[in-house]
Each structure stands twice: as structure tokens, then as C-alpha cells.
Amino acid sequence: MRTKMILELYKRGMRHAEIAAVVGCTRANVSQTIKRQRSWLGRISALPDKEHNWLLTEAERQKVPPDHLARTILILAIKERSV
Numbered sequence: 001m002r003t004k005m006i007l008e009l010y011k012r013g014m015r016h017a018e019i020a021a022v023v024g025c026t027r028a029n030v031s032q033t034i035k036r037q038r039s040w041l042g043r044i045s046a047l048p049d050k051e052h053n054w055l056l057t058e059a060e061r062q063k064v065p066p067d068h069l070a071r072t073i074l075i076l077a078i079k080e081r082s083v
Contacts, residue, residue, distance in 0.1 A: 006033045036065070 002023055009019045016030045023030070047055065059066040 003033055006030055010034055
């Protein structure tokens with residue numbers, strides 16, 4: 001929930017310190033969240049929109065980072081194929 005709020009405020013042009021004050025976390029947390037999400041968005045962009053949205057929704061539902069879920073799915077698919 002905080003991640004979405006941080007990204008929304010960041011897209012509106014707010015500075016990290018201002019975002020931290022609004023959300024109620026540290027500037028370091030804001031910086032780290034933005035850094036992770038920006039790098040994540042670049043890696044997931046190869047997925048079509050429908051699958052991208054499913055992955056983000058599923059990761060949020062399971063309360064895990066999207067990149068962890070993507071890696072887990074990939075590892076399971078590799079194991080299943082090699083059997």
C-alpha cells in the first residue's frame with residue numbers, strides 16, 4: 001500500500017523528503033522503494049499488459065515483491081520442464 005502511495009507522489013513530482021513526511025517513513029525508505037520499483041518496471045516491461053497486471057496483483061495479494069514472485073514462477077517452470 002505504501003509503495004503505491006510513494007510512487008504516486010513521486011510521479012507528481014514531490015521530493016523524497018516531502019514523500020517521507022506524507023507517507024510516514026524515512027527518506028531512505030522512499031529512495032529505496034523508488035529505486036526498486038524503477039528497476040523492476042524495466043525488467044517486467046517485456047510482459048504483455050494482462051500478464052504484467054496479473055503478476056503485480058498476485059504479488060500484492062501474496063505480500064511478496066513482484067520480482068520474487070517472477071523468479072519463483074520461473075524456477076518452478078524450469079523444474080517442471082526438466083522432469
